[in-house]
Every structure is written in structure tokens, then in C-alpha cells.
Amino acid sequence: xxxxxxxxFREIVLKRRTIRDFKKDEVNPPDIxxxxxxxxxxxxxxxxxxxxxxxxxxxxLIEKIKxxxxxxxxxxxxxxxxxxxxxxxxxxDFYEEIINYDIGLALQxxxxxxxxxxxxxxxxxxxxxxxxxxxxxxxxxxxxxLLAWGRIEKIPLTPKRxxxxxxxx
Numbered sequence: 465x466x467x468x469x470x471x472x473f474r475e476i477v478l479k480r481r482t483i484r485d486f487k488k489d490e491v492n493p494p495d496i497x498x499x500x501x502x503x504x505x506x507x508x509x510x511x512x513x514x515x516x517x518x519x520x521x522x523x524x525l526i527e528k529i530k531x532x533x534x535x536x537x538x539x540x541x542x543x544x545x546x547x548x549x550x551x552x553x554x555x556x557d558f559y560e561e562i563i564n565y566d567i568g569l570a571l572q573x574x575x576x577x578x579x580x581x582x583x584x585x586x587x588x589x590x591x592x593x594x595x596x597x598x599x600x601x602x603x604x605x606x607x608x609x610l611l612a613w614g615r616i617e618k619i620p621l622t623p624k625r626x627x628x629x630x631x632x633x
Contacts, residue, residue, distance in 0.1 A: 480576060481622065483584025484537040486614035491542040491583070493519055496613065499577035500544075503570035509562030514554070515570055516605055518545040528599060533610060535590030541614035544574070547605040567608055574611065584616040 500517050508514065520526060520543040529543060530536050536543070548554075548563045575585045588610040597607045 476576060476579065478622075480579040481584070481620055482586050483614075483616050483619070484586055485616070485618035486537060486539040486541050486584065486612070487617045488539070488541065489615040491521060491614055493521065495581045495583065496542070496544060496574075496578070499574045499581070502573040502577045506566070506569035506573050508566045508569075509559075512554075512559075512562075512566075514549045514563060515566055516547040516549055516602070518547065518600065518602065519543075520545060520600075529591075529596065529610070532595040532599065533588060533591035535588040536610065537586055537612050539614070539617065540586075540612040542612070544611040544613060545600055545607055546570070546609045546611065547602055548608050550604050550606050563608065571609070571611065578613055582615065583613050584619075586612040588612060 496519055503515065503517070504513065520529070521541070526540060526543060530538075530540070546567060548567075553559075554563075571587055575587070578585045591610060593607070596610075600607055
């Protein structure tokens with residue numbers, strides 16, 4: 465079995481940054497499909513596999529989304545919208561909490577995959593939920609979060625972190 469060692473994995477995790485400055489280059493949709501495949505292999509609460517994905521690379525639609533999503537970078541060339549599949553039985557506090565973990569695990573896989581393919585990404589939750597659910601409506605689904613992605617124009621400085629002992633209690 466050919467495997468990555470811990471030092472290689474650590475380097476990938478430490479070098480990936482949130483990107484807010486994208487090039488105007490077009491994106492390659494098959495690249496995000498491979499990253500979505502990584503996302504569907506992330507663990508999900510109860511193995512419910514409720515996440516669904518919509519790839520948005522249409523400039524006109526992206527401009528409309530930006531009207532209701534102030535957190536999206538101005539130069540966003542593509543968006544991945546993450547939805548949860550909704551059924552009546554999922555409408556309770558337990559399933560609402562679990563879906564947030566599922567989203568986090570899936571996004572980590574997607575962001576690392578995009579990084580390895582030469583893309584940057586920015587997770588965005590600051591948007592008008594009502595208006596974007598209307599604009600990006602999918603029956604029986606709820607928009608949960610957006611991921612801006614594209615070729616990197618500028619890599620931000622690495623933020624400082626406390627020493628590991630500051631996190632241990």
C-alpha cells in the first residue's frame with residue numbers, strides 16, 4: 465500500500481489557507497467533482513448521508529448570489545453550494561446538530577482536495593438564508609453553506625497559533 469506519511473499530511477494541512485483573492489481563470493468542473501467524491505466519504509451522523517452539492521460557475525448567477533452573501537469574496541469564480549436533504553423525521557434538534565458536523569467533515573475533505581489540485585477555497589456562512597434558499601431552491605433541500613473556490617491570486621499570511629500546550633486542558 466502506497467501511503468502518505470504524517471509529515472506530508474501535516475504539511476498539506478498547515479499550508480492550506482482560506483483564500484479570498486481569486487484569479488479570473490475559469491475553473492475545471494471535473495476537479496470539484498473529484499473533491500465532492502472525497503466529501504461523500506467523510507463520516508456522517510447515523511450514516512444518513514444527507515449532504516447534496518450544487519456547482520455554480522455561471523457569472524450571472526454568482527453576481528445574484530453576492531447580493532445576498534456579503535461574505536463571498538468579490539472575485540469568486542465558482543461556488544459549491546452545500547444542501548441537506550430534508551425529511552419530516554429530520555426536523556428536530558438532534559438532526560440539526562448532526563448535520564453541522566457532517567458539513568464540517570465534508571468541507572475539510574473538499575478544501576484539502578481543492579488545495580492539492582491547485583485551487584483555493586473560502587467557506588461562507590454569512591448570507592441571507594431566506595433569500596438564497598429562494599434563489600437556489602431545490603425541492604426537499606435546505607441550503608446550508610457556500611464554498612467559494614477558484615485559482616489562487618494571493619495567498620494570505622499564515623495566522624499565528626498558540627503553542628500546543630495552550631489548547632490542552
